[in-house]
Amino acid sequence: MSAEEVYEKKLLDHLSDFFIKAVVRIMDSIKPGWSIRNKSRIDEWRLMLYALNRSPTGIVGLILVASFIIIGIFGPLVAPYSYSDLLVFKNSHYRFIPPGGTGPGGEVFLLGTDDYGRDMLSLILYGARTSLVVALLVMIFGAPIGIILGLISGYYGGKIDELIMRITDIFLAFPGLILAIAFAATLPDRVRGLLEANPWLQNIMLSLFALDPADAPRLANLLSVIVAIVIVWWPGYTRIVRGSTLSARENVYVEAARAMGMSSWGIMFKHIFPNILAPILVILTLDVGSVILVEAGLSYLGIGAQPPIADWGRIVYDGSRWLIRGYWWLSLLPGVFILLTVLGFNLLGDALRDVLDPKARRSIEFKLKKKKR
Amino acid sequence: MEMCKPILEVRDLYVNFYTYAGIVKAIDGVSFTVCEGETFCLVGETGCGKTVTSRAITRLVPEPGRIEKGEVIYYTPYGKINLLELPEEKLREIRGKEIAYIFQDPAAALDPLYTIGYQIAETMVEHKTVSKWKEAFIKAVEVLRSVLMPDPEKRVKAYPHELSGGMKQRSVIGIGLSNQPRIIIADEPTSYLDVTIQAQIMDLLRKLKKERKLTIILITHNMGLVAEMCDRVAVMYAGNIVELGTVEQVFKNPLHPYTKGLLRAVPNPLTKIEKLEAIPGTVPNLIYPPPGCRFHPRCSYTMDICKREKPRLVEVEPGHHVACWLYSR
Numbered sequence: 001m002s003a004e005e006v007y008e009k010k011l012l013d014h015l016s017d018f019f020i021k022a023v024v025r026i027m028d029s030i031k032p033g034w035s036i037r038n039k040s041r042i043d044e045w046r047l048m049l050y051a052l053n054r055s056p057t058g059i060v061g062l063i064l065v066a067s068f069i070i071i072g073i074f075g076p077l078v079a080p081y082s083y084s085d086l087l088v089f090k091n092s093h094y095r096f097i098p099p100g101g102t103g104p105g106g107e108v109f110l111l112g113t114d115d116y117g118r119d120m121l122s123l124i125l126y127g128a129r130t131s132l133v134v135a136l137l138v139m140i141f142g143a144p145i146g147i148i149l150g151l152i153s154g155y156y157g158g159k160i161d162e163l164i165m166r167i168t169d170i171f172l173a174f175p176g177l178i179l180a181i182a183f184a185a186t187l188p189d190r191v192r193g194l195l196e197a198n199p200w201l202q203n204i205m206l207s208l209f210a211l212d213p214a215d216a217p218r219l220a221n222l223l224s225v226i227v228a229i230v231i232v233w234w235p236g237y238t239r240i241v242r243g244s245t246l247s248a249r250e251n252v253y254v255e256a257a258r259a260m261g262m263s264s265w266g267i268m269f270k271h272i273f274p275n276i277l278a279p280i281l282v283i284l285t286l287d288v289g290s291v292i293l294v295e296a297g298l299s300y301l302g303i304g305a306q307p308p309i310a311d312w313g314r315i316v317y318d319g320s321r322w323l324i325r326g327y328w329w330l331s332l333l334p335g336v337f338i339l340l341t342v343l344g345f346n347l348l349g350d351a352l353r354d355v356l357d358p359k360a361r362r363s364i365e366f367k368l369k370k371k372k373r
Numbered sequence: 374m375e376m377c378k379p380i381l382e383v384r385d386l387y388v389n390f391y392t393y394a395g396i397v398k399a400i401d402g403v404s405f406t407v408c409e410g411e412t413f414c415l416v417g418e419t420g421c422g423k424t425v426t427s428r429a430i431t432r433l434v435p436e437p438g439r440i441e442k443g444e445v446i447y448y449t450p451y452g453k454i455n456l457l458e459l460p461e462e463k464l465r466e467i468r469g470k471e472i473a474y475i476f477q478d479p480a481a482a483l484d485p486l487y488t489i490g491y492q493i494a495e496t497m498v499e500h501k502t503v504s505k506w507k508e509a510f511i512k513a514v515e516v517l518r519s520v521l522m523p524d525p526e527k528r529v530k531a532y533p534h535e536l537s538g539g540m541k542q543r544s545v546i547g548i549g550l551s552n553q554p555r556i557i558i559a560d561e562p563t564s565y566l567d568v569t570i571q572a573q574i575m576d577l578l579r580k581l582k583k584e585r586k587l588t589i590i591l592i593t594h595n596m597g598l599v600a601e602m603c604d605r606v607a608v609m610y611a612g613n614i615v616e617l618g619t620v621e622q623v624f625k626n627p628l629h630p631y632t633k634g635l636l637r638a639v640p641n642p643l644t645k646i647e648k649l650e651a652i653p654g655t656v657p658n659l660i661y662p663p664p665g666c667r668f669h670p671r672c673s674y675t676m677d678i679c680k681r682e683k684p685r686l687v688e689v690e691p692g693h694h695v696a697c698w699l700y701s702r
Contacts, residue, residue, distance in 0.1 A: 261469035
């Protein structure tokens with residue numbers, strides 16, 4: 001079934017076509033003939049994108065997520081001020097400038113300033129970077145642990161399964177946030193030692209978070225939050241992946257691979273994992289939002305990023321003291337950004353669930369086909 | 374009959390399944406020998422244990438099944454090995470390289486996410502028959518050509534859903550043959566295909582067998598296929614082999630009452646009959662199998678001894694074995 005048969009093209013579809021064509025051109029220039037070999041795969045992608053274009057919530061989610069990622073990557077580069085520019089020490093009139101207000105020097109502060117005269121816009125831009133990097137690192141380190149353990153657990157079964165599942169149960173028995181608080185509070189010393197021993201790691205982290213070298217000592221707290229979230233995060237994946245593995249390993253092609261003499265690891269990673277990838281991708285997307293929320297929550301509680309490092313949760317906390325005096329933008333603006341980001345990931349994840357599952361997508365296509373007729 | 378040079382010998386195999394309802398004694402002392410270069414058939418109705426037997430040969434019995442005892446002797450050119458005692462890594466080298474399987478449902482036996490070329494190449498790379506993936510893909514085209522896939526250069530890049538049932542089964546056979554195995558275990562290779570394709574696939578197997586001196590173990594419930602394809606046949610009932618002999622012996626002179634019933638249950642297109650003759654009763658519950666001969670509740674020749682003691686497989690004429698008290702004394 002080709003995309004043209006089902007859909008009447010709209011603007012977004014042309015945009016997706018353009019995007020796919022660009023990808024195809026790049027791949028073709030790397031490996032000649034790639035597009036011909038992978039024709040059915042490209043068609044699938046096209047159908048997926050078209051189906052996504054038909055979901056208004058999915059589009060909203062995609063836009064929110066894309067803007068978050070763009071802000072996270074480029075925000076610190078275009079921010080008018082640094083997160084540690086305390087303008088109040090230059091002139092006390094820089095304090096509490098409302099959004100859109102002008103400073104003593106005539107500069108416009110689009111989102112206002114806080115009690116130290118820091119530019120809220122810059123803080124939020126830097127905060128986006130912090131959230132993005134934390135979420136990314138948690139996904140990079142947490143998800144593979146959970147996925148691999150889940151695959152092992154589901155594939156081998158028996159005693160190994162029992163052992164791994166009981167360990168995940170132990171982790172899941174504690175409320176995630178509380179466990180994360182415990183880890184985040186006890187880890188910084190070790191992390192600090194590790195960073196001091198490995199300056200290269202420290203430098204990588206500094207540039208990832210777009211921090212001044214002067215803030216290097218504060219990295220430890222931030223990294224321990226990441227470690228803490230990783231520790232409480234993997235059991236969720238283990239459970240879900242184990243469940244999917246249990247059903248995927250019953251497929252005849254898994255048995256056939258075994259009968260062909262493939263190793264267990266080969267079967268797990270080549271034949272089971274790719275076949276359960278779609279649900280994992282959906283959960284990953286949904287979880288990026290949750291990780292951002294948890295991280296913001298931890299720094300709101302004063303455990304994560306230490307001032308002056310810009311972090312949305314921390315900014316909300318710092319501003320909350322002034323809410324009662326009427327300086328609403330200090331807390332509200334970063335709060336709105338947290339809300340929109342998490343909402344975006346949830347909407348996108350929800351839409352991906354329908355798009356990545358071939359059966360759900362077929363039903364979308366079927367409905368549209370009927371309408372067209 | 375020429376002298377039999379054994380290639381695979383199953384001795385006294387017992388397989389149990391540990392289910393919540395109880396222990397299913399699925400295979401109850403099965404022994405047979407497969408000669409090199411022959412087509413050996415395992416026939417019987419659904420649930421009689423023919424598939425489990427074939428899986429047990431390379432220890433692929435699915436959970437919660439367990440091989441209780443027995444030996445599977447595989448005669449390599451260098452000597453014989455007991456596959457049931459071989460460590461898993463060594464056994465993996467035999468699976469797919471020496472003994473390959475062809476599965477019932479070709480649509481399910483292919484991973485939907487990979488092209489068939491990839492899947493053929495994968496088995497060759499896995500067994501180090503070829504060293505490089507690139508080489509393996511080139512060889513995959515040859516493999517597809519050898520299983521008479523139309524337009525192999527194009528099909529090698531096709532995903533399973535782009536192929537018809539017959540082409541899928543050809544690819545599955547191709548995967549099985551890619552490492553030049555000595556034994557092919559074909560588990561009802563045609564039951565998911567329509568009749569004309571069945572004939573094509575069987576022709577292909579026969580041709581490949583002749584070309585490569587393959588030994589084929591064919592598992593089926595189709596008596597017509599047995600008569601057409603096989604050299605020797607073992608009839609299974611409820612986890613036992615009840616009769617074993619050459620196709621001629623078993624079809625012309627069936628001895629066991631079950632075999633007789635089975636052959637009578639096959640419609641003959643030349644004679645029109647009102648009603649097909651069925652074997653009365655159903656397959657016994659193998660958690661509590663009937664004592665003595667497992668067939669006695671359905672048998673019309675039941676004697677006292679049948680209910681007490683299990684008959685052993687005895688040779689009635691050269692090469693023709695039967696497990697029935699009517700013939701053993």
